[in-house]
Amino acid sequence: MHPKKYFYILVALVITQANFAQEKYKILELSKNNLNYTGNPTEASYKEALAFSDKGAWFAYGLLAPSEVQAGFAGPFLMTQQNGVWLSTSFVSMHLINEQQQEVMDWKKSLVTQTSYNSHLEQKFQDNTLRVEQQLVFLSGHTAIQKTSITNISSKPIVFTPTYYSKIHLTDLQLSVEQNALKIVSTKSNAVGYLQFIKEQSSNIQVTNKGFKATTNKVVLKPNETKEMVISQTFIFPQYNWKTEQEEITNANFATVLDQTKQVKENQLAHLKAQMKPIYQTDPYTIFMSKLVLTLQNNTRIAAEGLQHDGLFPSYHYQGFHGFWAWDSWKHAAAIAHYDAQLAKNQIRALFDFQEPNGFIPDCIFRDTSIETNNYRNTKAPLAAWAVWEIYQQTKDLAFITEMYPKLQKYHAWWYNERDNDQDGICEFGATDGSLIAGKWESGMDNAVRFDHSKMLKNNEKAYSIDQESVDLNAFLYAEKNYLNQMATVLKLSQDQKKWKQESSTLKKQLQIQFWDPKTGWFYDTTLDGTSFIKQMGCEGYLPLWAGVATSKQARAIKNNLMDPNTFNTLVPLPTLAANNPKFKPDNGYWRGPIWLDQSYFGIHGLEKQGFKKESQQLTYKLIHNAEGALNKGMSIRENYHPLSGKGLEAESFSWSAAHYLLLLLNN
Structure with missing residues (x-):
């Protein structure tokens, strides 16, 4: 064959293979650079940039700013301590x-590109003599592996010695060399770090007073020759076996690990796209969906120390959120069930690991309780049964329902035993320690206007109630009775079915009468005796729509309020307090006005369930398109949003915001 013809065939083959690779990982390719990981962490407490993590690892990486770029990735960011x-x-x-x-x-000067995917990070450099490509992918929840490929693109041999050196920001670490690996031990963490050279045996690793230096063997690269070097970075907790992990690292093939990871991500995203409502099955929303999944991925942590099951942080990016919260966990699980059922189940189990004999579930739990103590002062709103049923709907896993049903029964009964001060079958939010702040925390709406004049009442030695009956709490309890009834049905527990049906029927009538104000067309909290409204029009008033409590007439009235620009139909809907309330504080008001995605989801999905599909679609469109950066590549999903300007507020990379956006896109 003529050399020229051979060349053209080779070029065509390369182009075809490249196109096939892009087609194979179509959604991944569309979604690259979905989050901006670029920054320059020059100190340990650096908080400006986001970080990439995968497979539940307790550490993450970023991309260095172009002005400060090196042949290495930013970090790692250690959540191990x-x-x-x-x-x-x-x-x-x-x-x-x-x-x-x-x-x-x-x-x-040689930087060409820096790219992030749901699967990995990569960067490319090139000058007149060399082309250097680096990729980083997670092998497991303990280890990331980094490959560097160096190609001589000049006409002459190039001789160099690959050398690695680094300065560390932390003073509490001890570095040592152990069996040709750099070992990292911290006085502030039980996790041990290891740095290993996989393909290229390190000839010399030296610990310096500020970090380390490692020199590998000299390399002579001929023209068009490529040299590959692979390094592993591990941070592993004591309950896991380092020798086993080391064997995994030794046997790993970088290309295989990367391809398998890409395939898993692509399959997850394709599976989710198939579940999306038809109106969202276009590229802008597909890319948005992949950002939501990536947000949840970056917040996922494997079981470690005090946390006995895998789960998600609310946000790794905010230092106060490095743990698992109860109602966050229920919301995460409901969304994750659509693409990772095992993680969703474990997120539920993580909180139920701490269930007390009386049924109580703590508000939040942490890996290291010397940093943050588990909060037993309060629990959170009862949404666990909803999440468990969502998982069952996706998996039809009868064993999981069998496992969770008795635990959910105990948790449900706990509310009536410990949070019903006047024993009238209508519950109140409260606390175990008698403090009003913990009682407000239990509602999840810490500074909501409805609690401005509340007081605490003692039920028993370890149970206190706020002196008002809350409509959202009892709407959730009504929904929970129905979910428990469905579980009893699949478990063929006829007596339980009868009990749940009777209780839900009774509660529904009570809710429709006690909490409903026909004059304003809204549900309100009431005084403990149920005779007076606490008349602050907040998001709690549309929860009965989602729970299925509202009559058709009540549902229409709620719909009218939700679609009114003067109350809830703001630029980004639905604010946590009506916009015409004198106490409305949209900018950093927390639960006194800003948009919380979980509450907006319940309102919008409630409209959809009641048949107001046009209205639910209109609000969903505004919620997605008017929230700052939601659809824009690079910008993260925020904890809450300004309802009038759309500005993102509070923590970045917020899990339940991503989870509820995802649920809005899906058929459910």
């Missing part, structure tokens, strides 16, 4: 040193 600290600006930073002890490549 304190409330998240950056170990180094770039712990594994490669330098190519020639025989004159000079750097072969100027990384800042």
Whole structure:
């Protein structure tokens, strides 16, 4: 064959293979650079940039800013200690040193691209002599592996020695060399770190007073020749076996790990796309969906120390959220069930691991209780049965229902035993320690206007109630009775079915009468005796719509309020307090006005369930398109949003915001 013809065939083959790879991972390719991981963590407490994590790892990485770029990734950001600290600006930073002890490549001038995917990070450099490509992917929840490919694109051989050195930000670490690996031990964490050279045996690792230096064997690259180097970074907790992990690392093939990871991500995203409502099955929403999944992925942590099952942080990006919260967990699980049923189940189990004999579930739990103590002062609104049923709907896993049903029964009964001060079958939010702040926390709406004049009442030695009966709490309890009834049906527990039906029927009538104000067309909290409204029009008033409590007449009245621009149909709907309330505080008002995605979801999905599909679609469109950066690549999903301007507020990379956005996109 003529050499020229062969060349053209080869080029065509390469292009075809590249196109096939893009087609194979179509959603991944569309969704690249969905979050902006670029930054320059020059100190341990650096908080400006987001970080990429996968497979539940307790550490993460970023991309260095182009002005500060090195041949290494930013980090790692360690969630293994304190409330998240950056170990180094770039712990594994490669330098190519020639025989004159000079750097072969100027990384800042040679940077071509930096790209992030749901599956991995990568960056490329090129000058007149070399092309360098780096990729980082997680092998497991303990280990990330980084590959560097160096290609000589010049016409002459190039000689250099790959050298790695790094300065660390933390003073509490001890570095040592153990069996040709760099070992990292911290006085503030039980997790042990290891840095290993996989393909290229390190000839020398030295611990310096500020970090380490490692020099590998000299490399002679001929023209068009490529050299690959693979390094692993591990941070592993004591309950896991380092020797087993080391074997996994030794046997791992980087290309296989990367391809398998990409395939898993693509399959997850494709599976979710198939579940999306037809109006959202276009690229802008597909890309948005992948950002939501990536947000949840970055917040996922494997079981470690005090946390006995896998689950999700509300946000790794905010230091106070490095734990698992009760109602956050129920909401995460309901969304995750649509693409990772095992993680969803474990998120539920993580909180029920701490269930007390009387049925109580703590508000939040942590890996290391010397940093943050588990909060037993209060629980959170009863949404666990909803989440468990969502998981069953996706899996039809009867064993999981069998496992959870008795635990859910106990939790449900606990509310009536410990949070019904006047024993009238209508419950109140409260606390175990008698403090009003913990009682407000139990509602989840910490500073809501409806609690401005509340007081605490004692039920028994370890149970106190706020002196008002809350409509959202009792609407959730009504919904829970119905979910428990459905579980009893699949478990063929006829007596339980009868009990749940009777209780839900009675409660529904009570809710429709006690909490409903026909003059304003809204549900309100009431005084303990049920005779007076606490007349603050807040998001709690539309929860009965989602729970199925409202009559058709009540539902229409609620719909009218939700679609009114003067109350709830703001630029970003639905605010937690009506916009015409004198106490409405949309900017950093927390639960006194800003948009919380979970509450907006319940309102919009409630409209959909009651047949107001046009209205629910209109509000969903505004919720997605008017929230700052939601549809924009690079910008993260926020804890809450300004209802009038759309500005993102509070914590970045917020899990339940991502979870409820995802649920709005799906058929459910």
